[in-house]
Amino acid sequence: MECAAKGRGTSCLRGPPKRRCGLCGAVAYCSKSHQMLHWSDHKDECSRLAQQMKHADGLSDFPFTFLGSGKEETRCSILTSAGLHRVELWKSECSCSLAVASSKSSWINDSWCLPSSLCPCSEPRSPAPTHMSSWKDYYQWRCLPFHSPAALLLHWPLTIYRCFQVSGLQNLILRDSNTLNIHYLGPEKELLQLGVFSELRxxxxxxxxxxxxxxxxxxxxxxxxxxSLCNYMHCSEEDCCCKVSSTVSASEAPNCSSSFLTVKLHKGFYHDRYEDIVKDSYPHLVVVPNAGIAAYSSWLPTIELLKDKKIPAVFTDFCEEAANLAAHCISSVSAKALRQPVQLNPFRQPLAVEDSALYLPCYSNCFLFGI
Structure with a gap:
């Protein structure tokens, strides 16, 4: 975290900023002088951030026991306790390592590196509940114990599932077709965790x-x-029936009869690649995870495109402040109110983001909203 007044006036004192705003507690400063210097900017947002800070306990309310109980717990310490620190597809969840999505050797990981009792490595025993709306619902359906850390990766496919729920497309898809095309924009660490999306099956x-x-x-x-994601990611047990490669090139598995899920990769911005992509796959829904709409002007042409084509889209962001700023940007561009207002995602990742710009509670895919 950096001093909220960095770049203004004198240079910041060395070391992390430790002087937090006494009213909101969301921002920090390296010194009293920098805090005073920044007040003219901060005063308009202070009460708003204070309200968001009050939601911290609710945002951290998860049923999981693998999270630990002390403030000294970090992502790496939790992964170490689970025996997953710097292990295969879990590497990109470590705060101490930088996973490189362009690495050919680590592109596809198809193992949970967990025993079968702790991961969804096979077909569910029963159909998904009609109104599944919490991690507790999901874990009970998949017969997973709450000490399983699988949710740290499963928040990607479960967020897609939630976006589909709030989009209002269920009846349309089920009534008119058994095909669902989703355009997923701006993937980053997901590119090293593609196997986990097989849970969408x-x-x-x-x-x-x-x-x-x-x-x-x-x-x-x-x-x-x-x-083609033909099978679920497999567990670590050698004698489990899941021992088949879950992610293969479509050309290598032309007879994969169980393939209900295919993924195609495209490099570039959506507004630049759109015309080529829709020749083969017109979207029923666009999902934009952890978008940072307010921070990156490159999203504006994409928002214009979604507005002009009238494509349903659901966005997510790390914290309430970012989601509200993004919602304002989208409404300004589209000249319309959001179809789905800013709301909490029950399937947000249950580990807080470390080294965020503010002390606001931040989680991957924490809030969602849509047009």
Missing amino acids: ALFPSIQLHIEFVGPAVPQFRDGEMI
């Missing part, structure tokens, strides 16, 4: 699901690649 049974992953982080050598 259980969440959308009997539906031919196709997802277009589109973003600048897609490596050039993967641009245009099609992947």
Whole structure:
């Protein structure tokens, strides 16, 4: 975290800022002088941030026991306790390591590195509950104990599931077709965790699901690649029936009869690649995870495109402040109110983001909103 007044007036004192605003507690400063200097900017947001800070306890309310109980717990310490620190697809969850999405050697990981009792490595025993709306519901349905850390990765497919829930498309898809096309924009660490999206097969049974992953982080050598997620990611037990490769190139598995889910990768911005992509896959829904709309002007042409084409889109962001700023930007561009107002995502990742710009409670895919 940096001093909220960095770049204004004198240079910041060395070391992390430790002087927090006494009213909101959301911002910090390196010195009293910098705090006073920043007040003219901060005073308009202070009460708003204070209200958001009051939600911290509610945002951290999860049923999981793997999270630990002390403030000294970090992402790495929790992963270490679970035996997953710097392990295969879990590497990108470590705060001490930088996973590189362009690495050919680590592109596809198809193992949970967990015993079968702690991960969804096979078909569910029963259909998904009609109104599944919490991690508790999901874990009970998948017969997972609450000490399983699988939710740290499952928040990606479960967020897609939630976006579909709030989009209001359920009846349309189920009535008119068994095909669902989703365009997923701006993937980053998900690109190293593609296998986990195979859980969408259980969440959308009997539906031919196709997802277009589109973003600048897609490596050039993967641009245009099609992947079939034929099976669930397998567990660490050698004698488990799940021991089949869950992620293979579509060209390597032309007879994969159980393939209900395919993924295609595209490098670049969505507004630049849109015309080529929709030739084969017109979207029923666009999902934009952890978008940071207010922080990146590159999203504006995409928002214009979504508005002009009248494509339903659901966005997520890390914290309430970012979501509200993004919602304001989108409404300004589209000249319309949001179809889905800013709301808490029950399937947000249950580990807080470390080293965020503010002390606001931040979680991957924490809040969602849509047009």
